[in-house]
Amino acid sequence: MAFNLHRMPTVYVKLNPVFLHVFTELVEKLASHVSLQLSVPMDGPELDDEDMLAAWQEGLIETVRGDCDQLLHLLRDSGLGERPVKLGEDEAIRVLRACSAVRLKIQQRFLLKFSDEVLETIGLDISTLSPELQRVYGCYVFLAEMQETLVEQLESPEV
Amino acid sequence: MGQSANPLTLPETSTETQEEMPWQVVVLNDPVNLMSYVVMVFRRVFGYDEARAQRHMLEVHEEGRSILWSGEREKAENFVYQLQEWQLNARLQQATE
Numbered sequence: 349m350a351f352n353l354h355r356m357p358t359v360y361v362k363l364n365p366v367f368l369h370v371f372t373e374l375v376e377k378l379a380s381h382v383s384l385q386l387s388v389p390m391d392g393p394e395l396d397d398e399d400m401l402a403a404w405q406e407g408l409i410e411t412v413r414g415d416c417d418q419l420l421h422l423l424r425d426s427g428l429g430e431r432p433v434k435l436g437e438d439e440a441i442r443v444l445r446a447c448s449a450v451r452l453k454i455q456q457r458f459l460l461k462f463s464d465e466v467l468e469t470i471g472l473d474i475s476t477l478s479p480e481l482q483r484v485y486g487c488y489v490f491l492a493e494m495q496e497t498l499v500e501q502l503e504s505p506e507v
Numbered sequence: 508m509g510q511s512a513n514p515l516t517l518p519e520t521s522t523e524t525q526e527e528m529p530w531q532v533v534v535l536n537d538p539v540n541l542m543s544y545v546v547m548v549f550r551r552v553f554g555y556d557e558a559r560a561q562r563h564m565l566e567v568h569e570e571g572r573s574i575l576w577s578g579e580r581e582k583a584e585n586f587v588y589q590l591q592e593w594q595l596n597a598r599l600q601q602a603t604e
Contacts, residue, residue, distance in 0.1 A: 387594055388591050391598045404588065408588075408591055408592060445594055448540055448593070451539050452540075464538035465538075468538050502547065503550075
């Protein structure tokens with residue numbers, strides 16, 4: 349897997365199409381979970397203000413749903429893996445946030461038994477994992493690399 | 508027999524105002540979000556420069572939490588909401604001293 353991003357907003361991902369297909373299917377499934385149950389704890393509004401709580405939660409769900417749609421569009425319909433793909437800044441931000449939401453969901457559903465240290469350094473030995481976990485962890489790493497590259501592009505000073 | 512009002516249940520009529528303690532925006536560590544991503548989020552949400560954003564990110568990473576901002580509740584809520592949109596574990600708390 350290799351990323352070759354020139355300056356924003358062009359994204360070029362070199363990835364075996366089989367892996368891309370597997371990761372896309374996995375993201376589709378996880379995105380539906382993310383839309384039903386947020387990946388982050390909701391904290392902030394007064395707990396006795398039901399209207400505020402509902403608006404807060406609905407707002408976050410609407411945002412993450414839109415973010416995941418953007419990520420899925422990038423994975424399914426943009427030609428990613430075949431040619432460079434142009435992303436606007438807003439689109440890149442949505443993809444970044446969706447990657448985080450999906451990665452958090454992966455951690456919560458599949459990787460809880462692994463220590464924070466191992467996950468922070470992306471240091472799992474993939475050969476020791478079951479086939480299902482290999483797919484999931486591969487997707488986790490793939491999304492992390494995409495995030496790393498997008499952040500680098502978004503934060504690099506204009507030429 | 509008439510009932511006399513219980514003075515203990517009377518609504519408070521004092522006009523004395525107490526200065527409210529500031530509200531704090533706290534970010535907690537998680538093992539998933541990348542350091543570079545967190546720094547970028549702090550820069551974008553709070554407008555912090557690279558050094559300050561880095562400092563807060565390291566505090567979150569090493570201490571488990573960092574207070575990113577403090578002030579009025581409404582503004583703090585807005586920051587917490589934005590951070591949660593970015594998928595960070597953000598909390599709102601009132602300063603105790």
